[in-house]
Amino acid sequence: MESRCENCIVRQFNSLRAMSKEELKRVSDSKTTKTIKKGESIFREGEKLDGVFCVRDGISKLSKLSANGKDQIVKLASKGEVIGQRSVVAEESVNLSAVAVSDMEVCFIPKDGIVSTLHTNPNFTLEVLRHMAHDLKEADDVIVNMSQKNVKQRIAEAFIYLKTNFGEDEEGYLKLVLSREDISNVVGTAIESCIRIISEFKKKGYLKTSGKRIGIIDEKALNNLVEGF
Amino acid sequence: MESRCENCIVRQFNSLRAMSKEELKRVSDSKTTKTIKKGESIFREGEKLDGVFCVRDGISKLSKLSANGKDQIVKLASKGEVIGQRSVVAEESVNLSAVAVSDMEVCFIPKDGIVSTLHTNPNFTLEVLRHMAHDLKEADDVIVNMSQKNVKQRIAEAFIYLKTNFGEDEEGYLKLVLSREDISNVVGTAIESCIRIISEFKKKGYLKTSGKRIGIIDEKALNNLVEGF
DNA sequence: GGTAAAAACTGATAATTATCATATTTTAAA
DNA sequence: TTTAAAATATGATAATTATCAGTTTTTACC
DSSP states (O other): OOOGGGGGGGGGGGGGGGGGGHHHHHHHHHOOOEEEOOOOOOOOOOOSEEEEEEEEEOOOEEEEEOSSOEEEEEEEEEOOOOOOOOHHHHHOOOOSEEEEESSSEEEEEEEEHHHHHHHHOHHHHHHHHHHHHHHHHHHHHHHHOOOOOOOHHHHHHHHHHHHHHOOBTTTTTSSSSSOOHHHHHHTTHHHHHHHHHHHHEEEEEETEETTEEEESOOHHHHHHHHTTT | OOOOOOOOHHHGGGGGGGHHHHHHHHHHOOOEEEEEEETTTOOOOOOSSSSEEEEEOOOOOEEEOOOOOOOEEEEOOOTTTTSSHHHHHHTTTTEEEESSSEEEEEEEEEEHHHHHHHOOOOHHHHHHHHHHHHHHHHHHHHHHHHSSSOOHHHHHHHHHHHHHHHHHHHHHHSSSOOOOHHHHHHSOOHHHHHHHEEEEEEEHHHHETTTTTTEESSSHHHHHHHHHH
8 A cells, every 4th residue: 555545635625535534544444546548447337336436647538328329428537536426325336437538547445435434424425415516516517508509619618628627738738638539529519520610710710739639729719609709 | 384394295205304303393393385386486596595495296497597598407396306405515506597387385494404414414414415416317317318319309308208207197198288498498409499399299190289288199109219210 | 258468380591510421640550 | 660540631411400580379368
């Protein structure tokens, strides 16, 4: 055990911070750290999880396969987020697949420590509840965006989201590099439509690209698009 | 106080059932029962709630206004559901509006009793958490439907949903009568498109209508559509 | 029961988006 | 470095969906 949860910065961002010293010690003793390469999966839709995954580094896409064979990406989880929590709380199989979109380091925490704390420490349970309440609000917002905004607006919004949440490198390209297919699966559109709109944004001077990297040049223009101007 | 929570059947369906006798008594003492007419609103997006609403009877639409001026209905809440819970838990203003789509009877429960129980009774907190976990899964499913299914499929699915969740009358019409506009706002489409597809389903013998009432004739056909056959 | 307003409906047309076919570029492996 | 595969890109076209303009039907109220 090279590292302990007690000393982990990441914990400050998630519900583990509401655990008592003893509870956290127990979790730390039982956890295992895993390295996951870009493209590898953490779990698949339908599996039964016997624990949760705490993201220490890297980013995972959470997606669901739809009847037409396309994946819909519902959320991107990064440092500090706990994934698989919903499934453990509800005692159901997971309804989303988790696949790394960049190299990741995650801690697997067996559910025993989590579940027993949920039953005994209301501070922890309430903290988990607050995080889930936040996720639910975000999900509701996504529903509204998906149904009320057009593809161009959703793509513009996605790039702003990627910039504000994952940042950009020294050259001004988005740090999180997603394939065009992943972007399509975030905004729920055909790959070709997505590529076409990226080309259009490039022509208009909103974006720049270099290989699969994408950089935002005119964030204001993208924002105006999203707002419907 | 004509009626007490302790004796209320509705409570069995929601998280209040995890409260202790004393906690429930407190809630029951502080609650007030309200009658809400069809079309009236319970709360509006952006408001601060100082309590939650437990639905005793009738159905409420939970919707959010989008930039283009259309309401997107995110959820229909009926008997037993507690609305406004997310907002109280997260200590944020509500992000959805609640409007009655049929005459309703609801109990308003001031948040004090709820919040203090959340801090002290992990069984209750966990029960609320489980409900929220369920809502989150449903929201994720809606995201996938919205982005991966076409309007025809979403409308077909909506009618199946209305039948299985709210039932039909003796004549075979859906018990919950929604305006065409509300149906459009559930599936996220233009009213005219919605009406056109209803007409098409009628011609094909999938549905029957009588005024604004709609009845399902061929549920299998609707199901096949949803599944993509 | 009559009447005005609202809701439901239909047609024509435009805009958006998906699909198919194919070309080009990039990436990764031999 | 060469080369094959994968990803990106573009054009042409079809399918889906929205919008506008108007008619008919239903609902609610005096």
